[in-house]
Amino acid sequence: MGRLNVTLCGIELDNPVIPASGTFGFGYEFAEYYDINQLGTFSFKGTTAQPRFGNVTPRIAETPSGMLNAVGLQNPGVDRVLSEELPKLKKVFSKPVMANVSGFSVGEYVEVVEKLDADPSIGWFEVNISCPNVHGGGMSFGTDPKAAAEVTKAVRAATKKPIILKLSPNVADITAIARAVEDAGADGVSLINTLLGMRIDIGRRKPLLGNITGGLSGPAVFPVALRMVYQTAKAVKIPVIGMGGVSRAEDVIEMMLAGATAVEVGAANLVDPYACRDIIRDLPGVMDRYKIENLQDIIGGAIK
Amino acid sequence: MKQTVLTVQTNEPIAKSVFKMTLTGDLSDVIRPGQFVNLKLDGFYLRRPISVCDKVGNTLTLIYKTVGDGTRALARYEKGKEIDCLTGLGNGYDAALSGDAPLLVGGGVGVPPLYWLARTLIAKGKRVTVILGFNTADEVFFENEFRALGANVVVTTVDGSRGTKGFVTDALAGLDYTYVYTCGPEPMLRALYRATKVDGQYSFERRMGCGFGACMGCTCKTITGNKRICREGPVLTRGEIVWED
Numbered sequence: 001m002g003r004l005n006v007t008l009c010g011i012e013l014d015n016p017v018i019p020a021s022g023t024f025g026f027g028y029e030f031a032e033y034y035d036i037n038q039l040g041t042f043s044f045k046g047t048t049a050q051p052r053f054g055n056v057t058p059r060i061a062e063t064p065s066g067m068l069n070a071v072g073l074q075n076p077g078v079d080r081v082l083s084e085e086l087p088k089l090k091k092v093f094s095k096p097v098m099a100n101v102s103g104f105s106v107g108e109y110v111e112v113v114e115k116l117d118a119d120p121s122i123g124w125f126e127v128n129i130s131c132p133n134v135h136g137g138g139m140s141f142g143t144d145p146k147a148a149a150e151v152t153k154a155v156r157a158a159t160k161k162p163i164i165l166k167l168s169p170n171v172a173d174i175t176a177i178a179r180a181v182e183d184a185g186a187d188g189v190s191l192i193n194t195l196l197g198m199r200i201d202i203g204r205r206k207p208l209l210g211n212i213t214g215g216l217s218g219p220a221v222f223p224v225a226l227r228m229v230y231q232t233a234k235a236v237k238i239p240v241i242g243m244g245g246v247s248r249a250e251d252v253i254e255m256m257l258a259g260a261t262a263v264e265v266g267a268a269n270l271v272d273p274y275a276c277r278d279i280i281r282d283l284p285g286v287m288d289r290y291k292i293e294n295l296q297d298i299i300g301g302a303i304k
Numbered sequence: 305m306k307q308t309v310l311t312v313q314t315n316e317p318i319a320k321s322v323f324k325m326t327l328t329g330d331l332s333d334v335i336r337p338g339q340f341v342n343l344k345l346d347g348f349y350l351r352r353p354i355s356v357c358d359k360v361g362n363t364l365t366l367i368y369k370t371v372g373d374g375t376r377a378l379a380r381y382e383k384g385k386e387i388d389c390l391t392g393l394g395n396g397y398d399a400a401l402s403g404d405a406p407l408l409v410g411g412g413v414g415v416p417p418l419y420w421l422a423r424t425l426i427a428k429g430k431r432v433t434v435i436l437g438f439n440t441a442d443e444v445f446f447e448n449e450f451r452a453l454g455a456n457v458v459v460t461t462v463d464g465s466r467g468t469k470g471f472v473t474d475a476l477a478g479l480d481y482t483y484v485y486t487c488g489p490e491p492m493l494r495a496l497y498r499a500t501k502v503d504g505q506y507s508f509e510r511r512m513g514c515g516f517g518a519c520m521g522c523t524c525k526t527i528t529g530n531k532r533i534c535r536e537g538p539v540l541t542r543g544e545i546v547w548e549d
Contacts, residue, residue, distance in 0.1 A: 025518055033305070045520075053523070053530060058511040060521035062350045062374075069513060074520045074530070218349055270514035271344070271351060273390070274307060 233259020
């Protein structure tokens with residue numbers, strides 16, 4: 001094993017860096033910029049049973065050290081993901097990919113997972129129960145331990161591949177949700193999804209986003225995300241993927257010291273398409289500076 | 305798309321709240337009029353997408369309006385300042401479809417991308433007419449620059465303080481044209497679409513996250529399916545536009 005390798009739910013990664021869902025499309029477009037096989041893996045665009053246009057525009061607003069998005073799960077639907085997007089990805093990516101799935105009912109999560117399950121390129125399912133930008137599904141499953149457990153059990157029965165539940169920070173106690181999905185059979189949890197926020201256009205005296213509210217991401221949320229990763233890693237035995245404002249190699253190491261087995265990078269990809277490539281490039285030098293031999297050894301190293 | 309560092313050479317006001325900036329550097333990915341660049345400004349998280357006004361050799365011209373904190377900061381950049389840019393973004397205009405007498409219609413800071421296009425079309429021997437629409441006389445820019453290219457130029461202002469009083473569509477009567485190229489605020493694009501019958505290319509503006517197709521922040525519906533304004537746009541052909549209310 002190399003210095004950067006980690007094992008995520010039984011699958012070895014060359015490094016812990018994973019572009020987060022919704023910031024990396026289906027990967028192949030970033031392959032125009034660099035060889036995406038350098039990545040540990042990536043989590044593809046959140047996929048639902050039916051095609052979704054998403055929310056009205058504007059969908060994006062800037063914030064101090066971050067951004068709001070209210071894209072609303074725009075995606076071509078699971079059938080076209082299988083017939084069009086994944087074949088394009090396979091031409092440029094030879095590693096197992098993380099399939100991010102979403103739904104508006106327990107049955108929809110199961111339908112999407114069952115359809116994708118047969119595709120051998122999928123290594124893990126990341127089950128999004130935390131999208132703040134859709135109504136009647138998404139986050140409502142991730143803010144109640146019982147509903148979160150129900151989705152987990154149903155998806156668990158639909159696939160033998162590892163399932164990682166993506167958790168919302170918009171709750172009083174994220175560890176209660178994490179424990180509930182662990183007990184229901186989750187192989188891992190990833191956190192945090194975005195924090196619910198908004199901006200107002202002063203000139204027009206109206207919310208800046210068409211959806212009124214959106215999810216906050218970027219460096220502004222990093223300390224909040226790190227705290228929740230730390231608390232969750234203490235509360236569960238399954239692997240935790242840390243994400244939220246990660247922008248540089250040092251952030252990856254902080255997340256891992258807080259208990260993350262792997263680290264997703266989201267908003268940074270939108271500001272700099274080479275962000276993940278550069279983080280991976282910088283990791284060995286930063287590890288040398290802090291006398292870290294192997295990343296696998298530091299997971300949870302700061303937990304007291 | 306290319307990520308590159310461009311160096312500011314000049315940055316000066318040319319009309320009310322409108323600045324012209326020239327930058328030098330590697331422009332190998334800037335290949336068509338109507339494309340844009342995405343600038344990383346100090347202290348701002350998201351990049352600022354600005355349309356390309358002109359490219360000559362390794363010199364890029366941008367024209368931008370100070371509308372918020374980011375563009376106001378950009379207006380303070382001085383000669384020698386280096387800016388991290390993503391270049392060569394968006395599809396740009398297809399100059400091959402113009403016919404003999406293309407009409408170019410720009411509204412406000414929708415005018416700049418038409419300049420390189422006009423220069424390209426005139427170099428190909430086309431008879432180019434340009435309508436430049438503004439609100440007031442103090443907002444008018446590039447009237448003389450378009451004339452110097454050899455274009456037939458009509459200026460409109462909403463208050464009548466310069467040129468024809470009214471909107472760009474009020475200047476259409478009597479003009480003879482084979483094709484429309486336009487860029488400006490969406491109500492202007494829509495009015496022009498209704499007031500003309502010939503085919504054309506319309507450049508749209510949306511708030512963007514990334515500017516290169518990753519975030520799905522700027523999606524719009526078209527006759528031929530969903531398109532990202534930053535990637536499959538910003539230029540849509542007349543036949544594929546779906547006007548949303």
